[in-house]
Amino acid sequence: MRIQPRRQLLQIWRATVVSSLGPDGQWRWGGREGSNSISDAEQLLCLMLPATEIPRFRVDGPDETDNDVLDALRGLGDAVEIPRRLVRAVVEYLNRYTLDDEDGTPSFAGGSFAGPQDHDQEERAEPSKEQLGLDVVEGYASSITLMLCALGFAKVFRTALTRADLLAEVEELERLANKRLSAAMIGLLRSFSVKVYPVDSESGEVMLQTVNQAAESRKKVLSALHAALRDTAAGLRDLDIGLAAVDDLENPERLFECGWSWGPTLDAPRVDFQGAAGAQREGYASDEPYLYFTVVALDAIADLFSERTRVLGLVSDDQSRLADALRKRWDLTQRYWGTIASLGPARWPLEDIPWRTTDGDESDFFSLLVTSIAARNLAAQRDTDADLIRIGDVLTELANRGRVIRRPLATDTAIRMHHPGVAFRLIGMEAFGPPLNWIAADFAPLLLKRAIRVAQLIGDVRLRGHLLRLANQVWHHVLERRITIGQHRDLWDQPQNVFPAISGASDRPSWHHTVRVVESLVLAASLISTHPLRSEPLGDYAEDLLAEAEHLYDQELLAGSAAAGRPMRAKMEWMSQRLDRCREIMNERPASAAAVLTSVLQELDALAVARQDVVGAG
Numbered sequence: 176m177r178i179q180p181r182r183q184l185l186q187i188w189r190a191t192v193v194s195s196l197g198p199d200g201q202w203r204w205g206g207r208e209g210s211n212s213i214s215d216a217e218q219l220l221c222l223m224l225p226a227t228e229i230p231r232f233r234v235d236g237p238d239e240t241d242n243d244v245l246d247a248l249r250g251l252g253d254a255v256e257i258p259r260r261l262v263r264a265v266v267e268y269l270n271r272y273t274l275d276d277e278d279g280t281p282s283f284a285g286g287s288f289a290g291p292q293d294h295d296q297e298e299r300a301e302p303s304k305e306q307l308g309l310d311v312v313e314g315y316a317s318s319i320t321l322m323l324c325a326l327g328f329a330k331v332f333r334t335a336l337t338r339a340d341l342l343a344e345v346e347e348l349e350r351l352a353n354k355r356l357s358a359a360m361i362g363l364l365r366s367f368s369v370k371v372y373p374v375d376s377e378s379g380e381v382m383l384q385t386v387n388q389a390a391e392s393r394k395k396v397l398s399a400l401h402a403a404l405r406d407t408a409a410g411l412r413d414l415d416i417g418l419a420a421v422d423d424l425e426n427p428e429r430l431f432e433c434g435w436s437w438g439p440t441l442d443a444p445r446v447d448f449q450g451a452a453g454a455q456r457e458g459y460a461s462d463e464p465y466l467y468f469t470v471v472a473l474d475a476i477a478d479l480f481s482e483r484t485r486v487l488g489l490v491s492d493d494q495s496r497l498a499d500a501l502r503k504r505w506d507l508t509q510r511y512w513g514t515i516a517s518l519g520p521a522r523w524p525l526e527d528i529p530w531r532t533t534d535g536d537e538s539d540f541f542s543l544l545v546t547s548i549a550a551r552n553l554a555a556q557r558d559t560d561a562d563l564i565r566i567g568d569v570l571t572e573l574a575n576r577g578r579v580i581r582r583p584l585a586t587d588t589a590i591r592m593h594h595p596g597v598a599f600r601l602i603g604m605e606a607f608g609p610p611l612n613w614i615a616a617d618f619a620p621l622l623l624k625r626a627i628r629v630a631q632l633i634g635d636v637r638l639r640g641h642l643l644r645l646a647n648q649v650w651h652h653v654l655e656r657r658i659t660i661g662q663h664r665d666l667w668d669q670p671q672n673v674f675p676a677i678s679g680a681s682d683r684p685s686w687h688h689t690v691r692v693v694e695s696l697v698l699a700a701s702l703i704s705t706h707p708l709r710s711e712p713l714g715d716y717a718e719d720l721l722a723e724a725e726h727l728y729d730q731e732l733l734a735g736s737a738a739a740g741r742p743m744r745a746k747m748e749w750m751s752q753r754l755d756r757c758r759e760i761m762n763e764r765p766a767s768a769a770a771v772l773t774s775v776l777q778e779l780d781a782l783a784v785a786r787q788d789v790v791g792a793g
Contacts, residue, residue, distance in 0.1 A: 177647045177650070178646070178647065178650050178696065178699045180696040180697070180699040180700040180703065181231070181700065183696055184225050184229075184232065184693065184696050184697075184700070185243060185244070185246075185247040186247075186665050187221060187665065187666070187689065187692070187693060187696075188221075188222060188225070188244075188247040188248055189247045189248075189250075189665070190663070190664060190665035190666050191218070191221045191222055191666070191689075192222075192247075192248060192249075192250035192251060193250060193662060193663075194206075194662060194663045194666060194684055195218060196250055196251075202264050202267060204218065204271070206218065206683055206684045206685060206686045207681045207683040207684060207685040207686075207687075208286070208287050208288055208685065208686070208687060209286055209287040210286070211284060211285060211286025211287060211288065211307075211314075212272045212282055212283050212284050212285075212286070212314045212317075212318070213283075213285055213286070213288060213311075213313050213314050213317050213687070214286070214288075214686050214687060215268055215271070215272070215686075216268065216314075216317040216318055216320075216321045217317060217686040217687055217689070217690040218686040218690075219264060219265060219268060219321055220317070220320060220321055220324065220690050220693065221686065221689055221690050221693050222248075222261065223261065223265075223321065223324040223325065223328065224320075224324060224690070224693055224694065224697055225693065225696075225697055225700075226261070226324075226328065227324045227327050227328055227483070228324075228483070228697050228700075228701070229697060229700050229701075231244075232244055233331075234248065234254070234257050234258050234261070235258050235328050235331040235332040235335075236331065236332075236335055237254040237255045237257075237258065237335060238254070238335075240254045240257070245257070258328070258332050259341065259344075261328070262328075262329065262332065262344055262345060262348055263344065265321075265325045265348055265352070266344065266347055266348050266351065268321075269281075269348070269351035269352060269355060270351070272284075272355075273351070274453070276453075276454065278453045278454045279354070279451075279453060280358070280453030280454045281318070281354065281355040281358040281359070281452075281453055282308070282310065282314075283310040283311060283314030283315050283318060283358075283359065283362060284307060284308045284309060284310060284311070284314060285307075285309070285310075285311035285313060285314055285613075286307050287307070288311070288313070288613060288614070288687075289302060289306065289307070289311075289601060289604065289611040289612070289613055290302070290611060290612055290614060291609060291610075291611060291612070300608070300609035301609075302608055302609065302611055303607055303608030303609070305607045305608065306604055306607045306608045306609075306611060309438060309459065309604070309607065310362055310438055310439065310456075311437055311438050311468075312362070312363065312366050312435050312436070312437055312438060312468040312471060312472055313468065313471050314359075314362075315359040315360075315362040315363045315366070315472070315475070316359075316363070316471045316472055316474065316475035317475070318355055318356070318359040319356060319359045319360065319363075319475040319476070319478060319479065320474075320475055320478050322352045322353075322355050322356040322359065323356070323478050323479070323481075323483075323484055323489050325348060325352045326349060326352050326353070326356070326487075326489045327483060327484075327487050327489055329345045329348050329349050329352070330349075330487055330489070331487075332345060333345045353450075353451075353491065353494075354450075354451045354452060354453065356494065357448060357450055357451065357452040357493070357494055357497065358452040358453050360479075360494065360497040360498065360501060361417065361446045361448060361452055361455065361497060362438075362439060363435070363472055363475070363476070363501060364416055364417030364418070364446055364497065364500055364501060364504075365417040365418075365439040365440065365443040365444075365445075365446060365455070365458060366435050366436050366437075366438055366439050366440060366443070366460065366468075366472070367414075367417065367418055367433075367434075367435055367436075367440075367504050368433065368434060368435065368436045368440050368462050368463055368464050369411055369418070369421045369424070369431055369432070369433045369464075370431060370432045370433075370462065370463040370464060370533075371421065371422070371423050371424065371429050371430070371431045372429065372430060372431070372533070373428060373429060373430075374397060374427075374428050374429065374430055375428075377533075377535070378430070378533035378534065379430050379533075381531060381532075381533045381534075381535065382400075382430050382515075382533055383396055383397065383400075384531075385515070385524045385527070385530075385531060386399075386400055386515060386518045386519065386524050387519075388519050388521055388522045388523065388524055388526075388527060389519055389520070389521045389522075397427075399518070399519075400430070400518065401425075401427060403514050403518055404431075404511065404514060405425070406510070407433075407507055407510050407511045407514065408424040408425050408431065409424075409425070410503070410506075410507045410510075411424055411431070411433055411507055412424050412425070414500075414503065414504065414507075416446055416496075416497075416500040417443060417444060417445075417446045417500070418443070418444070419442055419443070419444060432463070432464050432511070432533060433464060433504075433507060433508050433511050434464030434465065434466070434468070434469030434472075434508055434511075434512070435464060435465065435468045435469045435471075435472040435508075436460040436461060436462060436463060436464060436465060436468065437460050437461075437465055437468050437601050437603075437613065438458070438459060438460035438601075438603070439455075439456070439457075439458035439459065439460060440458045440460050440461070440462040441458050441459065441460065441461070441462055441603065442458060442462070443458035446497070448493070448497065449493050450491070450493040450494070459603050459606060459607070460601070460602070460603045461602035461603045463602070465599065466530075466532065466541055466544040466545065467544060467599065467613070467615050469508060469512075469544075469548070470544045470547050470548060473505060473508060473509065473547075473548065473551075476501045476502065476504075476505045477505070479498050479501065479502070480498070480502060508548070509548060509551060509552040509555070510552060510556070512545060512548040512549060512552065513548060513549045513551075513552025513553060513556065514552075515545075516545050516546075516548070516549035517549060517553065517562070523565065525542065525545055525546060525549055525566075525569055526565070526568075526569055528542045528569070528572060528573065528576065529541060529542050529576075530542040530544075530545050536599065538592070538597050539573055539576050539577055539589070539592060539618075540592055540597040540615060540618055541597075542569065542573055543570075543573055543618065543621060543622060543625065546566055546569050546570060546573070546625060547621070547625050547628075549566060550563065550566045550625065550628065550629050550632065551628075551632075553566065554632040560633050560634055560635045560638050563629055563632055563633050563638070564633070564638050564641070564642075566629050567626075567629055567630075567633075567638070567641060567642045567645065570622065570625060570626050570629065570642075570645060571645055573622060574622060574626075574645060574648065574649055576589060577589055577592060577593075577618055577619070577622065578590065578674070579618075579619055579622060579648075579649055579652045580645075580648040580649065580652065583674060583676075585676065586676065587674075587676070590670075590674045590676055590677060592616075592618050593616060593618055593619060593670045593674060593677075594616060594670045594671075594674070594677045595614060595616060596614040596615050596616025596617075596618075597614070597615045597616070597618075598612040598613070598614050598615075599612060599613055599615075600612055601613055616668075616688075617687060617688055617691050619649065619652060619653050619656070620653055620667075620688055620691035620692050620694075620695060621691060622649055623646060623649045623650055623653055623691075623692070623695045624691060624694055624695040624698060626642055626645050626646040626649055627642075627643075627646050627695055627698045627699050627702060628698060629642050630642035630643050630646060630702065631698065631701070631702045631705075634708060635708070636708045636709075636710045639708060646699075650695075652673060653667075653692060653695075655672050655673045656668050656669050656670055656672050656673055657669065657672075658682060658684065659672070660682075661682060663682065663683060663684040666684035666685075666689050667684065667685055667688035667689045667692055668685045668688035668689075669682075706763045706764070707763070707764060707766075709762065709763065709764075709765060710765060710766065713765040713766050713769065714761070714762070714765040716765070716769055717757070717761055717765040717766070717768045717769040717772065718761065718765075720768075720769055720772040720773070720776065721754070721757055721758070721761065721768070721772055723776065724754060724757075724772050724775050724776050724779065725754060727776070727779040727780075727783070728747075728750055728751070728754060728775075728779060731747065731779065731782055732747075734786070736782065746778065746782075749778075750775050750778060750779070753771050753772075753774070753775045754772075754775060756771060757771050757772055757775075
């Protein structure tokens, strides 16, 4: 892998510190998307995510921090001051996005992420203050990830503290972070949506066309679809927390979708919770799933069940009920979209690019989102590399179509997917002001993240290599889009660097893009940290080498080589140690074992040649 995650993450850390600190040394919030609960959380995650997910990037133990990490973060102070500054920045964020009401309710507002629908017009209605203050799913999701990072960081850091004032700061962080985490989990529960519609409706017709890749009869396709979704429908019917009862899920004249809307849905019931989480306002978002927010929610919920979350006990007993309810929705949503994406014996619906949503919109970006869900589901349900490589082929096609690994035309419509991005209407916003869109422009970094993720799931050496080559190509594109001059250099995103037709892009950092790159680099570091995949042919080859080497070594022992002079005894001992080493690493690293065995066999052959020369001379 050519990405070099350690080098790149340290460079991003240096750039983040330079960009985030004002002349007075205070934390400076805001980037290209302005200052809001999402962008500011992503700004902190650029530092907190590597510091908590990669062991060699840890800064929560002042005596264990690596020198190059200290150098990258020197703007925050020394090894003792760095974790204190991070704690204070997170506490400042938590207070900044707590409403001034009697419940101290956390705010998850999207702010400037939502924009007018008529974006290209000079005169357009600006969002109302109430619209800018509405909680959104991406606000919940980014806070879940940040709060888990902060709670884990605090739990480890407090073990190194003795001063009462510093312990008090950490305790304040834990109190506020737990409250925000609970509120974010409740928000996601109340934003979950199940949309049921007639088979003969426009949405039903689109769904049937999507899954009917073999031109089968309508009756046969409908029967196969209902059969494939039967278990998912039964599971959705039993959901209750934060979701109104859903009818007709198993009606043969109905179809359904599940996932997350853009915010708490209309008529979403309140969630009973014993701990502190603030007030729960009435729902306002349309009760229908959005692919974009579904993927965002699924990624955040996965963090609730990561090994680190489990080992450190970051979810309290009160929160475990919420987490379990989210896990059920996570499982059912993964199963639903994985089934839809791969239904049928021939070409998958996912392979019919671009994906078309049931409301009639179609985009390569939607195909990427469905791929994100399907890859994880296929790995869990089928566990076959053949299915995952088909996902990899889709990613390769998307990289080509999105002009990520291919040169764009002078007037290429694919460029609009990168800038200004793919827009989708936030239905329900019009009750508080003008109609608004959500703009998603992170196609390239999301493609990089998914390519690395699929490579991580594949167990075959050659197939993984195929995905890693794609990841390297996408990384080259992403790297070219860094800001290259000014205070925010080495952050993202400057799409005009690779798409000259783009004009008017901001030179301020997009923390949304930058954190997507950080997530990809953290995934790459995780992949590199694992044992290399075992090649069965190489394993057989190494075992044959070992058998021959051990046999020849035993012959040398029988010939009395071990009883010869000191140089010969040292050589025999060296070979014995090498053979022991090869036995240890044979199963996990057969290629390395083969390389060592080759050197041992060379020495053994040299001894045999020397013996022949002595015999011939005699």
